[in-house]
Amino acid sequence: MTRMEFMKILRNELRKLPPEEIVAATEFFEEYLDDALEALNVDGLTEEEAQNLREETEERLIREIGSPRAVAKQIRAEYASRILEGEESGGKTKASVGSRISAVWWVIIGICSAPVSIPVAICIGCVAFGIIVTVLSIMISIYSGIIGAAIGGICALVMGCLAIPTVLSTAALLIGIGLITLALAAAAGVGAYIGTRELIRWLARLGRSINEKRRLKKLNKMTGGAGYETAQ
Amino acid sequence: MGFKIESSLLDACALAILKRGDTYGYEITQEMKGAIAVSESTLYPVLRRLQKEGYCRTYDQPHQGRNRRYYTITEKGEQKLAEYRAEWETYRGAVEKLLYNEDDRRLAIERGETK
Secondary structure, X not given: OOHHHHHHHHHHHOXXXXXXHHHHHHHHHHHHHHHHHHOOOOOOOOHHHHHHHHHHHHHHHHHHHOOHHHHHHHHHHHHHHHHHOOOOOOOOOHHHHHHHHHHHXXXXXXXXXXXXXXXXXXXXXXXXXXXXXXXXXXXXXXXXXXXXXXXXXXXXXXXXXXXXXXXXXXXXXXXXXXXXXXXXXXXXXXXXXXXXXXXXXXXXXXXXXXXXXXXXXXXXXXXXXXXXXXXX | XXXXXXXXXXXXXXXXXXXXXXXXXXXXXXXXXXXXXXXXXXXHHHHHHHHHOOOEEEEEXXXXXXXXXXXXXXXXXHHHHHHXXXXXXXXXXXXXXXXXXXXOHHHHXXXXXXX
16 A cells, blocks of 8 residues: 555545544654654665665555554544543634534524424424323223223122022123123233333333434544444 | 553653653654554554643654654643653552462461461
């Protein structure tokens, strides 16, 4: 790999970092190579031999530094950890200037679009509220249905028992209906319980994953992938 | 050199090199490589971190028609180095005690020194 190829890949791998980080990194490695070549002893060599030696050495040095992708990964990881520690929150970097500008833009866009966005936001809120109320009412109706069936079953059972001394066939019918209703209510109760539990678990998982994704997205935006690995 | 160097130890070594006088990237790497197994790609992030945390500053000086970036330790960096040196003394003492202690455990128990 030549020096130009190395620097091109390095720059490309660091493209999501602030420009000053990219410049500092490439300058460091350019300078390192220049200094290493300068340190070569070329006394007693012809200009051609010296040039050959320099080219060979440069190739060897680049091999020793290793893959520019791996180098970039280390630089991104260092940048990410620095950002997470809040070392650059002073607003000195171009990235924070950029994000401040975009924040201003968001405010302007927000104000201009208020006539549309506020009703839209109210709409979305109403729909969400409607969905929540619907789900809750469905759950309440299922539970009350089950409770009603259970009460009905018990009543049928009691009536059946009371009817034993008078009409035996009617008593048997009532007891039968009561038992079947109770069994169905018990089965539906177990089903409703499991359903509710799963729904709550699913909601909890959804909430967690949305949070996690937002965090990772923020990190990845800053570091172009390195953050994903550190956060994992 | 089979020991993996931890990043705060790298910070400490780099600060110690800078403490002996201003120097540039290539020289720092050469000095580090003379003592411990470390690559340029590990060292650059170390120097960048030290710089961003205010432990060292850089200045450019023209050299043979190009720029050379010199690193110089700050007062904050010197304080940090002193801290690192003190920590290292404690750490080294503890590790050496562990590493070179060849007292037979059974004999020590017989003498009633330990439980």
